[in-house]
Amino acid sequence: MTIQQIKYFLVLAKELHFWNTAEKVFISQSSLSRQIQALEDELQIQLFERDKRNVKLTNAGKFLQEQWREEIKEFDQIIRQAKKIDEGKTGTISITYPGSIAYEFLPKFLEVLSNNLPDLKIELTEPIDENHEKLLLNFQTDIAFSRDKIKNANIDSQKLYSEPICLVVPKNHRLNKKNLTRLENEKFIISGLHQTTFFASLLRSWFSKNGIEPKTIIESDFGGMIMNLVSKGLGISILPLSFKSAQAENVEFIELEEKIDLYINWRKKELNNTIKKVIELAKNVAKK
Amino acid sequence: MTIQQIKYFLVLAKELHFWNTAEKVFISQSSLSRQIQALEDELQIQLFERDKRNVKLTNAGKFLQEQWREEIKEFDQIIRQAKKIDEGKTGTISITYPGSIAYEFLPKFLEVLSNNLPDLKIELTEPIDENHEKLLLNFQTDIAFSRDKIKNANIDSQKLYSEPICLVVPKNHRLNKKNLTRLENEKFIISGLHQTTFFASLLRSWFSKNGIEPKTIIESDFGGMIMNLVSKGLGISILPLSFKSAQAENVEFIELEEKIDLYINWRKKELNNTIKKVIELAKNVAKK
DNA sequence: CCAACTAATGCAAAAACAGCATTAATTATG
DNA sequence: CATAATTAATGCTGTTTTTGCATTAGTTGG
Numbered sequence: 001m002t003i004q005q006i007k008y009f010l011v012l013a014k015e016l017h018f019w020n021t022a023e024k025v026f027i028s029q030s031s032l033s034r035q036i037q038a039l040e041d042e043l044q045i046q047l048f049e050r051d052k053r054n055v056k057l058t059n060a061g062k063f064l065q066e067q068w069r070e071e072i073k074e075f076d077q078i079i080r081q082a083k084k085i086d087e088g089k090t091g092t093i094s095i096t097y098p099g100s101i102a103y104e105f106l107p108k109f110l111e112v113l114s115n116n117l118p119d120l121k122i123e124l125t126e127p128i129d130e131n132h133e134k135l136l137l138n139f140q141t142d143i144a145f146s147r148d149k150i151k152n153a154n155i156d157s158q159k160l161y162s163e164p165i166c167l168v169v170p171k172n173h174r175l176n177k178k179n180l181t182r183l184e185n186e187k188f189i190i191s192g193l194h195q196t197t198f199f200a201s202l203l204r205s206w207f208s209k210n211g212i213e214p215k216t217i218i219e220s221d222f223g224g225m226i227m228n229l230v231s232k233g234l235g236i237s238i239l240p241l242s243f244k245s246a247q248a249e250n251v252e253f254i255e256l257e258e259k260i261d262l263y264i265n266w267r268k269k270e271l272n273n274t275i276k277k278v279i280e281l282a283k284n285v286a287k288k
Numbered sequence: 289m290t291i292q293q294i295k296y297f298l299v300l301a302k303e304l305h306f307w308n309t310a311e312k313v314f315i316s317q318s319s320l321s322r323q324i325q326a327l328e329d330e331l332q333i334q335l336f337e338r339d340k341r342n343v344k345l346t347n348a349g350k351f352l353q354e355q356w357r358e359e360i361k362e363f364d365q366i367i368r369q370a371k372k373i374d375e376g377k378t379g380t381i382s383i384t385y386p387g388s389i390a391y392e393f394l395p396k397f398l399e400v401l402s403n404n405l406p407d408l409k410i411e412l413t414e415p416i417d418e419n420h421e422k423l424l425l426n427f428q429t430d431i432a433f434s435r436d437k438i439k440n441a442n443i444d445s446q447k448l449y450s451e452p453i454c455l456v457v458p459k460n461h462r463l464n465k466k467n468l469t470r471l472e473n474e475k476f477i478i479s480g481l482h483q484t485t486f487f488a489s490l491l492r493s494w495f496s497k498n499g500i501e502p503k504t505i506i507e508s509d510f511g512g513m514i515m516n517l518v519s520k521g522l523g524i525s526i527l528p529l530s531f532k533s534a535q536a537e538n539v540e541f542i543e544l545e546e547k548i549d550l551y552i553n554w555r556k557k558e559l560n561n562t563i564k565k566v567i568e569l570a571k572n573v574a575k576k
Numbered sequence: 577c578c579a580a581c582t583a584a585t586g587c588a589a590a591a592a593c594a595g596c597a598t599t600a601a602t603t604a605t606g
Numbered sequence: 607c608a609t610a611a612t613t614a615a616t617g618c619t620g621t622t623t624t625t626g627c628a629t630t631a632g633t634t635g636g
Contacts (some may be wrong), residue, residue: 001291018583028626033584035624043367045374052583052632060374063559067366071359078355079331086333086348271351306614316595321615323593340601340614 003075005039006068008032009047013065016055081139085272092121093275096135097145099126099191099223100199101262104242105145105160109285116281120274130197136267142275143282144265147198157265160286165202165260166244166253168230168237175236175254187235188214189226199260203238206258227251262286291363293327294356296320297335301353304343369427373560380409381563384423385433387414387479387511388487389550392530393433393448397573404569408562418485424555430563431570432553435486445553448574453490453548454532454541456518456525463524463542475523476502477514487548491526494546515539550574 012021012032022029040047047061057065084091097106113122127135132144133152144150150157169175175186190203207214217235220226226237227248240260244253264282266275300309300320310317328335335349345353372379385394401410415423420432421440432438438445457463463474478491495502505523508514514525515536528548532541552570554563 003289003291019581029583030585030627031625037584038624043370045367045370050583053581053634055583058374059559059561060370063373064366064370067370071363071366075359078352078359079333082331082333082348082352082355085351086346271347273347307612317614318596318616319594325615326592338614341603341612343614 001039001042003072005035006072008035009039010065010069010072012036012048012055013057013061016057018055077139084142084274088272088274089117090119091274092123093143093272093278094123094125094141095143095145096125096127096132096141098130098147098197098199100147100240101145101242103223104245105262105285109282112281112285113278117274117277120278132265136265142266142270142272143278146263146265147202147260149261149263150265154268155265156268157263158283160262160264160283162259162261163241164255165206165238165258166241166255168227168239168243169252169254170230170233170236171250171252173236173252183210184212184214186215187217189218189220189229189235189237190214190216191220191223191226191239199240202258202260206238206256224248289327289330291360293323294360296323297327298353298357298360300324300336300343301345301349304345306343365427372430372562376560376562377405378407379562380411381431381560381566382411382413382429383431383433384413384415384420384429386418386435386485386487388435388528389433389530391511392533393550393573397570400569400573401566405562405565408566420553424553430554430558430560431566434551434553435490435548437549437551438553442556443553444556445551446571448550448552448571450547450549451529452543453494453526453546454529454543456515456527456531457540457542458518458521458524459538459540461524461540471498472500472502474503475505477506477508477517477523477525478502478504479508479511479514479527487528490546490548494526494544512536 008021008025008027011025012018015021015024018029018032022032025032027035036047045060045064046058047064048055049058050056084093110122113120125141127141127144130146132141132146132150133155135141136144136155137152145160146157149159167175175183191199218229220229223239223243224246226239227243227246229235230237231248231250238256239253241253241255264279264286266279270276296309296313296315299313300306303309303312306317306320310320313320315323324335333348333352334346335352336343337346338344372381398410401408413429415429415432418434420429420434420438421443423429424432424443425440433448434445437447455463463471479487506517508517511527511531512534514527515531515534517523518525519536519538526544527541529541529543552567552574554567558564
């Protein structure tokens, strides 16, 4: 049984038409017909009911379609991952990160990477679905930066640093360290409070701890946009201190007591030495 | 790429010796050598480092060994399941059950099965690890009877019946319905209280509700053995009412208020019509 | 009843595969 | 240090499998 046969089967199971399928998979109709026969023969399972005109899946075929579709997807993913290991320093590694590190940590880290592993290709993604565990264990990512610690038997998680969160206000705003009152009257420009990200839940708890029901006038996920709006006097915001590195004009950062952490997460039994190296580099960058 | 090649790879990855491996998988050494080369070639991944004397896995090879070992296991399981669907009424279906239904429900159910589906082969297992969800979703079983309801998005669970649990005492024992006192002085012969089965946890909670710290003198999983010991006057026990059907001599059942349920569980999107039929038959048996 | 369609199959050429015998390199032995 | 033993790769040859073309045979729609 070949993987190719299974892939042919999956296309045919969708198309339910030998000629169209044959064309799609770049073999002749006769060859396809015989490949499917060979598969049925070897499995001793009838996959399709066909007469001279129609093709349809049997129940066993439907079952195998569902199961194999998933398994072949996994299968291909595994091979891609093995290739990464094989290619080592000249290969690709995938990194996911929260948008909030894009201004300070991430650029520093990427610079160090390109100095130490100049041929390494990096695939950066800011994940929508922040299920770091799944992304790591599926091999959809190799290194996940996150704001909260991941607790999973198959994942190692280490804190890189903490930083204060800050009120972000236009220059010469009435608020400053000595005068953090009447926040409830301020207009807030804030990153998706409704979301389930760690930062959003930290914000919600901060607001409730300070008895504030924030008047949110604009929501934006993009920190740069937020600072821009703040500098124009449209409202104030709350962001991690590292956004200061963006050097937005006309904006001041007022440190709050609350802190936020950054963690780095990777698969416990990682075999890819390049990934291990990258993790070490990340830790070094954070130490400085 | 053939499944066979992957299986050869897995054996070689364990043996790390071409001659031994070739013998194990019943092909010649030269053929094996070329199969592995073909695999490496097609994947464009080096799996083994070999000189004229030694064979060892590369990191990518180690990774694929780990991943493929699991995936091939799943793969074979999926095919076995597909075969069951294909064979239908003449095939096999797997059923897991708690020991406590062996005296009444199970025999009735099996009789109905053999009348309605005479050619169907049944594989009965009393699972040690009562993880019904996993057993079902892995296709290790097709129908799981359980004492507690299973809550899982991919599993359908339905109650078949409830029955009282009973004190089991020798005939003419001082205990009866009017006189359920001083149980704390009785010696108990009970099925594994330390276990994590649903029945055990029900017993524990019953004892604590009644303020009893039972003196357990014998633990046994086998209901028949328990009743035998009770009849010999060695102690008393607690069992579901249906054990009465075993018609042990010299034993009386005293119904308690506590009830215990029996559920039947199956995969939500079951494609095997025979399994669906068997589920219907089970429901009918329970209704009577 | 004919035309269009479609899955299966006979056939011949091409490709892939198997196993024997041998090679080439390494390690162990006396 | 020479020789034997070990072991993975490879050349070669006969066998099996696979391929695609052309054709067949059954079905459907007009």
